[in-house]
Amino acid sequence: MNSLQPTAPDSSRLKIAVVGGGLGGLTLASVLQHAYKIKCTVFELDDTVDSRNQxxxxxxxxxxxxLALKKAGLLDQFRKHARYQGQDHILTDMTGKVLMQHVGRKRSTGGRFDRPEIDRTVLRQMLIDSLDEDTIQWGKKVIKIEEESKDKNNGNHRHTITFQDGRNETFDLVVGADGAWSKIRKFVSEVTPIYGGVSFIEGLLPNVDxxxxxxxxxxxxxxxxALQNNKGLLCQRSGDGSVRVSAAFRIEENGLSHLDFSNPEIPRKYLMDLFSDWDNSLKALIEESSTFIPRGxxxxxxxxxxxxxxxVTLIGDAAHLxxxxxxxxxxxxxxxxxKLAAAISKIMNKGKDLATTIDNFExxxxxxVTGLATESTKNMDLMISENGPQExxxxxRILRWLSPVIKLFS
Structure with missing residues (x-):
């Protein structure tokens, strides 16, 4: 076949870079391999799989x-690790009064309320294990991306990625799956994330039982x-026997920069003062936490x-934080x-135009995601408000008729 024809190259010729080994990038790579037999390379900043807490x-x-895991052939494996009891949910006010209790179903039921919990570490490892051994390159920090060439015959653009180790490589398609502060996003847009007005200080209760x-x-x-007065204590049990305690509150950006988080007693005192008028049973979540991490x-x-x-395209937090x-x-x-894997398969296997197909995907x-992002911000403003529990x-109350296992006590 004449390489200058305006048709997409086959899977052995289209070179794909996925920048970022988070859940989005790994899912893309796994679906490409499992469903479409297409190879890509994932470049991950971390040096090893366990370099940092996930x-x-x-x-x-x-x-x-x-649905994405099903496309990757991992749904049955997911269900072995899924914690359906993790769907349980309790709501209180600052006095500790229980206002709502939701008991999750103990098995997969399908539909809107089938949302079992899984630890991020376990899910990420599932995706990593599903990939060919040479798919992920660890310790690859992207310094810059530059347009290398444009094929006048088919409108395709190639781009060169330069890494911190001094190496560079050129690709037909670069996917930015590199999170909130994406280097790849900077190539297509000058927009950067904005502070939402709420910060967390995340504590940890290990071996909680x-x-x-x-x-x-x-x-x-x-x-x-537990919610009230523009604050909240948001807790979640993990499969490793720990509970994460996120103290949420409204504060100016960088308003926690004066705290020394290397000494847990300093943020602990800050939070105990901030939640001083809350019930002792709730303040114990702060008192007994072992470590604290700030998160704007x-x-x-x-x-x-x-x-x-x-x-070049973006997915996940790089595209819609x-x-x-x-x-x-x-x-x-x-x-x-x-979905991007499905789009790429049309380019690779059906001769679809790369630029048009990626534009349609985007x-x-x-x-x-636009409606979901709007809903997420609205929920934050409802929860972290003066009357958070009532909101x-x-x-x-709206959901109760859809899920009779929700019990309201107020």
Whole structure:
């Protein structure tokens, strides 16, 4: 075949770089390999798989995260690790009064409320293990990306990535799956994440059943929210026996920079003062936490888009960073990966135009996530408000007729 013909090259010739080994990038690589027999290379900043903590637990939605795993051939494996009891949910006010209790179903039921929990570390390892051994290159920090050439016959653009180790490599398609502060996003857009007005200080209760039995009973099997007066204690049980405690509150950007987090007693005292008028049973979540990590909540504008650039695209937080108050970020990143893999297969195996196909993918992705990003910000403003418990109860009253296992006590 004449290489100058305006048709897409076959899978052995189209060279794909996935920048970022998070859930979105790994899902893309896994679906490409499993469903379409297409190779790519994932470049991950971390030196090893366990270089840093991957976070706690997340709920994987039936029509997004689970659907992506199905495309990767990993759904049965996911169900072996899924914690359906992790869907349990308790809501209280600052006095500790229980206002709502949701008991999750103990098995897969399908549909909107099938959202079992899984630890991020376990899910990430599942995806890594599904890949060919040479797919991931570890310790590869991207310094810059430059347009290398443009094929006048088919409109395709090639781009060269330069890494911190001094090496560079040229690709037909570069996918930015590199998170909130994406280097690849800077190539297609000048927009950067904005601070949402809320920060977390995340504590940890390890071995909660044995080391903190009262708090274990308080939190329950899944999520526990105590809300009021523009603050919240948001707790989540992980499969490793720990509970993450996120103290949420409204504060100016960088308002925690004066605290020395290397000494846990300093942020502990800060939080005990901040939550001084809360019930002792709730303040114990702070008193007994072993470590504290500050986390500012950032987001991209809900309607954020960029002018499609042939040969480069974005998925996950790089494309649509949102607050964590709708539980959609990881699910959408995985769905992005699965849908982009399907788009790439049309380019590789059906001769579809790369630029047009990627543009169509991006438009559909934007249409999917815009409403969810808006909902996420709205939920944050409802939860971290003066009347947070009452606002959340309104949401659950709407959901109650859909899920009779939700019990309201106020």
């Amino acid at each position: 976070g706690g637990s997340l709920d994987l939605h039936f029509d997004s995260g689970q 044995n080391g903190h039995p009262k708090l274990s009973k308080l939190v329950g099997n899944g999520s526990f929210w 909540i950032y987001m991209l504008p809900a309607d954020y888009t960029w002018k499609s650039h042939p040969g 949102m607050t964590p108050f709708a539980g959609e970020g990881a699910n959408m990143a995985m769905l992005d990966g699965a 438009r559909k992705m934007h249409n999917t 959340v109860l309104k949401m659950f």
